[in-house]
Every structure is written in structure tokens, then in C-alpha cells.
Amino acid sequence: MAKFRKRSRITADMVGESSMSDVAFLLLIFFIVSTSFPEIGLPMILPSKAGDVQQVKRDNVMQIVTARSGAYFIDIDTEPTLLSELRGIVRQRLMDNENLILSLETHPDAPYGSMINALDEVTLAYDELSAANITREHRISLKMLETE
Amino acid sequence: MELRRKAGSGARIPTSSMADIAFLLIVFFMVTTIFKLEQGLVITLPRSIAGEKIPREKIAHIWIDRTGVLSIDDMVISVPDIEPLVLAKLRENPGVIIAFNSDESAPYRIVNEAMERLKLANALRIAFTTVPVEK
Known part of the structure; x- marks a missing residue:
């Protein structure tokens, strides 16, 4: 036993404790340099300009119109829909129709943030469906309303 | 001895x-050391819950402030300038994702115009940068 103890003390002496802080700093600097914070965003694929215009059935299109005021209207409703209600409605419509295309139509003077909030809710509706094992291809189209 | x-x-x-x-x-x-200030314009990003992580090395930013001023690479530009700049970025990195760092109260018109220019440049992968919100 005595012999073992002696030996272990020798090896402990051989690991230089004075350079531990150097190693720590080296690691610190390495991680400071290599760390990059991920950016968060809503990804989107734009349709190509050359792509042929597809005709779709009107029944398969759900229009989510963002008005100038930032209020949301579904299809040709005259009453605005609250943002908090949007997700449930979109989810229901997606469940009923697997070919549904969501057309986000925004007034040119509407704030960009309102459109993003609607896009967020639509994406969440897709997420909730896929969490419930209902697969729906993401079919979102962004459009600007034409005004005179 | x-x-x-x-x-x-x-x-x-x-x-x-x-x-x-x-x-x-x-x-x-x-x-x-002087850090390169990449902050292009003063903006307030919109919030999102469904935001995903976008790989940083693929990102090129377009900045749009609340009055509709556009900026790429710290240069204030006009809408037609987007196309050549983005084409140059596409040549460097074909998988580039154009991230819209746009103020939440920017008019949608300018964002739409920028997207139309991106379509012309065939830069079809985009992302709308947002501030994450917890569910």
C-alpha cells in the first residue's frame, strides 16, 4: 500500500498544475472564437419567375388578407378575424382539405410585422397538424394586394 | 560536483x-480590436413563435427600416440595385439564403418589391428574420 501511494503522488506531481490556467484560457478563447449564435427566422422558398403559372381551384385557396390597418380578413369576409383565432381556423381548413393553398395577401401599406404574425400563425397551424401526425405539404403563397 | x-x-x-x-x-x-459593425439599419424585428434556426454561414442580409430604406452590406441602396448585388452573392455561394431583417412597421410594399427583385435574380431561398418568442 505504501508503495502505491508513493507512486500516485509522483504522477500527480508530473501533471503541471501551473499550466492548468493556460489550458483553461486556451479553451475559453477557442470557444469564444468559434461560437456563433444562430439566427432565428421563418424560411420561405419563392416561386421562380420563369416558373409557369399554375391554375388552381378556387376551393383549394384560402385567402388571408392583411388590411392596411393590420387587421386580418379570411376570404371575402367583411368581419375581421383576430390573430389569436387565425391558427385554429387555418388548422381546421387544412384538416378538411389536403390540397389547401394558403394565400397571404397583404395591402401595400400594411405593416410588414402584421404579415409576419399571420405567417407565424399559419406555420404554427402546420406544426400542430404534423404533431398530430397529419402531414400537409406547406403551400403558402405571399402576395401583395393590388390597389388602384 | x-x-x-x-x-x-x-x-x-x-x-x-x-x-x-x-x-x-x-x-x-x-x-x-475594432469590431466591424454589421448592424445595417436601426430596426425592430417582428416576433415569431414558429421561427427556425437559419444556418449563419448561408445568410446574406437585406435590411429594411421602418421608412422603407433598403441596405445590403452596409450600403444604402435603391430597389433596382438589389438584383446585381444578390447575383454577386449567388455566384459566391449558390445556396445563399437572403434574410430579411426588416422593421415590423415597414410597409409591406417595399418588402414585396425586394422579393420581386430576388425572383428576377433567381435567389429563391429567403427567410424573414424574427425575434423568437416562447410558446
Whole structure:
């Protein structure tokens, strides 16, 4: 036993404790340099300009119109829909129709943030469906309303 | 024996002050370093819950402030300038994702115009940068 103890003390002496802080700093600097914070965003694929215009059935299109005021209207409703209600409605419509295309139509003077909030809710509706094992291809189209 | 002892005591470099030198260098470089300010325009990003992580190395930013001023690479540009700039970025990195760092109260018109220019440049992968919100 005595012999073992002696030996272990020798090896402990051989690991230089004075350079531990150097190693720590080296690691610190390495991680400071290599760390990059991920950016968060809503990804989107734009349709190509050359792509042929597809005709779709009107029944398969759900229009989510963002008005100038930032209020949301579904299809040709005259009453605005609250943002908090949007997700449930979109989810229901997606469940009923697997070919549904969501057309986000925004007034040119509407704030960009309102459109993003609607896009967020639509994406969440897709997420909730896929969490419930209902697969729906993401079919979102962004459009600007034409005004005179 | 005596000779050896002398040699041993002569060749000693003090290592205890090495750390001080290292710190001095660190402080020197910290003070002299100037970070490139990439912040293009002053904006308030919209919030999102469904935001995903976008790989940073693929991102090129387009900045749009609340009055509709556009900026790429710290240059304030007009809408038609987007196309050549984005084409150059596409040549460098074909998988580039154009991230819209746009103020939440920017008019949608300018965002739409920028997207139309991206379509012309065939830069079809985009992302709308947002501030994450917890569910």
C-alpha cells in the first residue's frame, strides 16, 4: 500500500498544475472564437419567375388578407378575424382539405410585422397538424394586394 | 560536483511572470480590436413563435427600416440595385439564403418589391428574420 501511494503522488506531481490556467484560457478563447449564435427566422422558398403559372381551384385557396390597418380578413369576409383565432381556423381548413393553398395577401401599406404574425400563425397551424401526425405539404403563397 | 551545481543554478528562466505577459497581450489586443459593425439599419424585428434556426454561414442580409430604406452590406441602396448585388452573392455561394431583417412597421410594399427583385435574380431561398418568442 505504501508503495502505491508513493507512486500516485509522483504522477500527480508530473501533471503541471501551473499550466492548468493556460489550458483553461486556451479553451475559453477557442470557444469564444468559434461560437456563433444562430439566427432565428421563418424560411420561405419563392416561386421562380420563369416558373409557369399554375391554375388552381378556387376551393383549394384560402385567402388571408392583411388590411392596411393590420387587421386580418379570411376570404371575402367583411368581419375581421383576430390573430389569436387565425391558427385554429387555418388548422381546421387544412384538416378538411389536403390540397389547401394558403394565400397571404397583404395591402401595400400594411405593416410588414402584421404579415409576419399571420405567417407565424399559419406555420404554427402546420406544426400542430404534423404533431398530430397529419402531414400537409406547406403551400403558402405571399402576395401583395393590388390597389388602384 | 561543484561545477554541475553552478551550471544548474545559472540557467533559470522565471516562468511565473509568463501569465502576466499573456494577459498583457490579451488586454492589448482587446483594446486595439475594432469590431466591424454589421448592424445595417436601426430596426425592430417582428416576433415569431414558429421561427427556425437559419444556418449563419448561408445568410446574406437585406435590411429594411421602418421608412422603407433598403441596405445590403452596409450600403444604402435603391430597389433596382438589389438584383446585381444578390447575383454577386449567388455566384459566391449558390445556396445563399437572403434574410430579411426588416422593421415590423415597414410597409409591406417595399418588402414585396425586394422579393420581386430576388425572383428576377433567381435567389429563391429567403427567410424573414424574427425575434423568437416562447410558446
